[in-house]
Amino acid sequence: MIRLTDLSRYVALPSDSIRAVLTRINASPYLFQVVVDQEGRLLGTITDGDVRRAILHGLSLDAPASSCLQQDPKYGFLGRDVDNAKILSLVPRREQFLPVVDDSRRVCEILVRSSDESLSTALVMAGGPGTRLGERTRAMPKPLLEVGGRPILDRVLEGLENAGVQRIILSVHYLADKIEDFVAARRNTAAIEFIREPMRLGTAGALALVDPASIGSTSLLVVNGDVVTRVDFRALRDFHIRHGNDGTLGVASYRVNVPFGVVRHDADGLFEGVDEKPQLSHFVAAGVYYLNSEFLALVPKNKPFDMPDLLNQSKNLGLRVGLFPIHEEWADIGQPADLEAVDAELRRSRS
16 A cells, blocks of 8 residues: 655646646556645545546536546545555455545545556557558558657557556567567567467457467457557556446547538428538547457457457447547557658657
């Protein structure tokens, strides 16, 4: 158990924007903020998961923190260490912290326990040919294309290593030797191993090549090898646990500008109104997944199989699949224009 007494990094005001709260969470080793009034009295708590649920419901990041506040948090009392430790040990494992208040309800310290679920293994899908990128991938596998002066795969591996992933499995097929050579020359901090797809297995087929015994009872983090993102993989794990999901799908907000007036009508075909050139927003699959071991058994061996098929099948079988909104930097490299845009943005942010 960790005792936090310097609270400056871990408390926020209800009038702070959700965006400001997220900035504080991202700058902290922990995924929560304790919300207090001007006198430091406990009002509630906000976790990274609370914010992501608010995003799912359409709440703006510019809304005040009070709009996604958990107003009835568990808390302890100053000077009652034995009781406080007992409270922290009895709350569900998804609750990793306990504000401690004095008799005036002012927050004096925060007790934190470490998660008992580690990010032990990740599978990186790096076998695709990247045909939509044309000549760029004729002699170079897509994950090794550079953005911001570094290969995409290097950024993916670094993000996993920084999140504490101990073992990374790379699924390879197209120009596999080049990916293996790159990893061999890289200074890896995680143990990295390879599985070779005997044929193009689609976006989920490689899951059938992972030995379930090597995963055990833990969940498997799955990441596409061509996604550029700063998503917090620890937050994904905690969100998965907190919601009791069997699988959790990372999603990103994608906006489309319709260049025409969109006509609204009722069930009888009668005109209701026109929305001139609206912007439509949808959640799209972001190439990041956290899956319990049951998912591996649903993937056929040595047969192409895509992730949408796996997710739809798991839903039909009654597995609980949740959505994890990604508010961090995220980009999918699908077309040459995407590659150029991401490269330019990363070079600007680096300068």
